[in-house]
Amino acid sequence: MNQPKVQGTLLGFDYGLRRIGVAVGQTVTQTANPLTILPADNGKADWEQIADLIREWRPAALVVGIPAHADGSDNELSPRARRFARQLQGRFGKPVYSVDEHLSSHAAASTGERRPGEAIDDLAAARILEDWLKQ
Structure with missing residues (x-):
């Protein structure tokens, strides 16, 4: 699938029931970096925190x-x-x-950037975003 012609900053999300990983990326460099991990209550997002990130990063x-x-x-x-x-x-x-992100968490865990047991949702979000950018 070809990606639409979107230019600029993007935010990527790794949705989960307990946590939502967030990453920021750029279409120019086709790279993404982990940004933060937001709490989720049985999958319910904290919309105010997401709104703050969108205001701050102004993604396309x-x-x-x-x-x-x-x-x-x-x-x-x-x-x-x-x-x-x-x-x-x-x-x-x-x-x-x-x-499709079925292997993003596995790929994020294999980077060695976090100790075992540490949350990797933001790393997974970065992998998701980079995968999309490279389509």
């Missing part, structure tokens, strides 16, 4: 990782991640794109 678009099984089929979290993506678009009026 948002990218949400959609979890899937290895064969590409939906898993139990897929519908909730899609709903989160729709809510982002509805609340902030920014273009929202999605990307």
